[in-house]
Amino acid sequence: MTLAAWFVAFLLDSWLGDPPHWPHPVRWIGNMITVLQRAIRSVCRSERALKWGGALLWLVVVGVTWGVSWGFLWLMTQIHPWLGWVAQVWMIYTLLAGRCLSEAALLVYDALQHGSLAQSREKLSWIVGRDTSQLEKPQMTRAVVETVAENSVDGVIAPLFFLLLGGAPLAMAYKAVNTLDSMVGYKTPKYRAIGYVSARMDDLANWLPARLSWLLLSAAAWFIQADYRQALRIGWRDRYQHSSPNCAWSEATVAGALGVRLGGPNDYFGERVEKPWIGDAQREVALNDIPRSIHLMLMASLLALLLFALIHLLLVGI
Secondary structure, X not given: OHHHHHHHHHHHHHHXXXXXXXXXXXXXXXXXXXXXXXXXXXXXXXXXXXXXXXXXXXXXXXXXXXXXXXXXXHHHHHHOHHHHHHHHHHHHHHHOOHHHHHHHXXXXXXXXXXXXXXXXHHHHHOOOOEOOOOOOHHHHHHHHHXXXXXXXXXXXXXXXXXXXXXXXXXXXXXXXXXXXXXXXXXOOOXXXXXXXXXXXXXXXXXXXXXXXXXXXXXXXXXXXXXXXXXXXXXXHHOOOOOOOOXXXXXXXXXXXXXXXXXXXXXXXXXXXXXXXXEOOOOOOOOOOHHHHHHHHXXXXXXXXXXXXXXXXXXXXXX
């Protein structure tokens, strides 16, 4: 029954994605973070106090998310086992972002093909944190490929990994960790203190999934007839070419599989951030690399599901 829930949820994500008007736990988590952050800032004034407040923010958000998720599944199961199973499927389905990530990347891809630069920049700004106002087509294409590569970890592989470790409640707690990082885990003056713990804990949570992505994306490259040998080589060689201890693992692997160069300097919140290059520039990044990166991400996601399901079957059973 557990594995059936995993596969049904995975299929639902592949089919439906995240309809914008449907209720979604990540939105609720985001609202909770917003309210708590405002309350903490009203009390904590110094940088030291904000660091402690940020630690409390992390504990409350992650703890409440896990507790509510566990309690909800327990209650549904007490009412009826099948209702508990359906609740589990729904919860896992909301954790996965493969279809959503694909659609967001393809929106930019379509705009780059058929729209204006202004439309392309606007759609790209929906999925990246960098300043898109001055980017040209090659830079935007590269940004989309980087986003797909990086989010293959926290969008699918990591949630499935924590699903294996502790079921839907732990996977939902991971999503809270990831949402905290995306909302407050920045190094800018506004968030540096309050987001310190959130950023560090997100690094810790993604440590092993990011490294698994190197193998999963390399295997995916073999399946889609990309350069899997170079994916393995570049993924390992450039695995630390990023300020994050995790991001370069997936980005470098995708860069190697496609034979392109990613990374480099970008503007964030009006500040120039110098980043090292990742991969070898065997050729310029092309528009077709966007759907190819999506195929890599989707295949790696399926391989992650199959791998973790096999481990669960060996350890626990169906």
